[in-house]
Amino acid sequence: MEGFSVEMKRKAPAKVNLALDILGRREDGYHEMRMVMQTVSLCDTVTVRETEEAFSLRTDGDFIPAGKKTLEQQAAELFFQAAGQTMPGLAVTLEKRTPAYAGMGGGSADVAALLRLLRDRYCPAMADEELERIGLAVGSDMPFCVRGGTALAEGRGEVLTDLPPLPTCTFVLCKPDFGIPTPTLFARVDGAELTARPDIGGMTAALAVGDLEGVAARLGNVFEEVLPPEYREVFTIKERLRELGAMNAAMSGSGPTVFGIFRCRTEAERAAAALKARYAQTFVAEPVKKFAGLE
Known part of the structure; x- marks a missing residue:
């Protein structure tokens, strides 16, 4: 070849x-x-x-x-x-x-x-x-x-x-100016009794019928339950995204990036502009279906 x-x-x-x-x-x-x-x-x-x-x-x-x-x-x-x-x-x-x-x-x-x-x-x-x-x-x-x-x-x-593709929506992604060591969070999970587990079955059912509201309502990340106090700004960003019109928001992976789901791009761009005044690493993105258009 x-x-x-x-x-x-x-x-x-x-x-x-x-x-x-x-x-x-x-x-x-x-x-x-x-x-x-x-x-x-x-x-x-x-x-x-x-x-x-x-x-x-x-x-x-x-x-x-x-x-x-x-x-x-x-x-x-x-x-x-x-x-x-x-x-x-x-x-x-x-x-x-x-x-x-x-x-x-x-x-x-x-x-x-x-x-x-x-x-x-x-x-x-x-x-x-x-x-x-x-x-x-x-x-x-x-x-x-x-x-x-x-x-x-x-x-x-x-x-x-x-899974069926996420219905049309727009993400606002906001990373605060700190990192979170992944091993630290896993260690805290090992010693915790987690109570706020995401409803993954409900989310997959919502995806199956194209219910964006149902997906957004079930966003969840158990790492949030064990975040050390010094990383609580994650929750400040989550609340700010909701105030700016996000259907819901959650931390991605082991953080610290927080994402919000918006119904329309115009609303998402306004929210991103407001967040970018404080958080330089703020982005607007769309869901991608199996890399369509990116290969």
């Missing part, structure tokens, strides 16, 4: 967790999850070209520090092993727009986009399930980020069931 004679680009859309529940800690050290995940149009761009040199990765013009294999390199090596091919030299560039360490799967989305691009170019017969398996070896969010759309994610996040 001919390699990259020219640069090839692929969008890497972020995700939000419409619902996130943690069922318990597993014997392998991971947690048993149950989530409804949704791809959104906020995205990075991944560019690849074949070179005579070893694998390299740049992000926004800067080299990634040497001395450790990046997730992108690990995924590329696993891809070519699975494809039974020798890995060529690859120069990968990331144009970042999705905030890092934000609960929106930005890093996982970049790796997933790279895997889809490599598959399409070097091994188009490779099944989606195999690409998801390769992704799982790198990170738990990878299988969903490879698949995209709207899905129920169980297990570590790798057991995926496609």
Whole structure:
């Protein structure tokens, strides 16, 4: 198969967790999850070209520090092993727009986009399930980020069931100027009796009949129940989104990004403008159906 004679680009859309529940800690050290995940149009761009040199990765013009294999390199090596091919030299560039360490799967989305691009170019017969398996070896969010759309994610996040697409709506995504260490939240979940679990069955039923109000009413994330006091600004943003017209709002993943669902884009853009005066990393996005229009 001919390699990259020219640069090839692929969008890497972020995700939000419409619902996130943690069922318990597993014997392998991971947690048993149950989530409804949704791809959104906020995205990075991944560019690849074949070179005579070893694998390299740049992000926004800067080299990634040497001395450790990046997730992108690990995924590329696993891809070519699975494809039974020798890995060529690859120069990968990331144009970042999705905030890092934000609960929106930005890093996982970049790796997933790279895997889809490599598959399409070097091994188009490779099944989606195999690409998801390769992704799982790198990170738990990878299988969903490879698949995209709207899905129920169980297990570590790798057991995926496609769901009917989210009805037309607009998201406002707002990341405050701090990060939340994911291991800290998982540790707090392990020692907590969770009482505010999301109604995931009700959400999937609402999706089945195209009931946006029913989906919005059931947004939920158990991590919110165990947030340390220093991260309570998450709840301030949630309340502000509702005041600005959101049908509902919730934290995505392990945060700190909060998203609100709006019925129309005009209303969402007004809300985003109001939030951006205080929170620079505020974005407007649409739900994405299986990467339609982004490939």
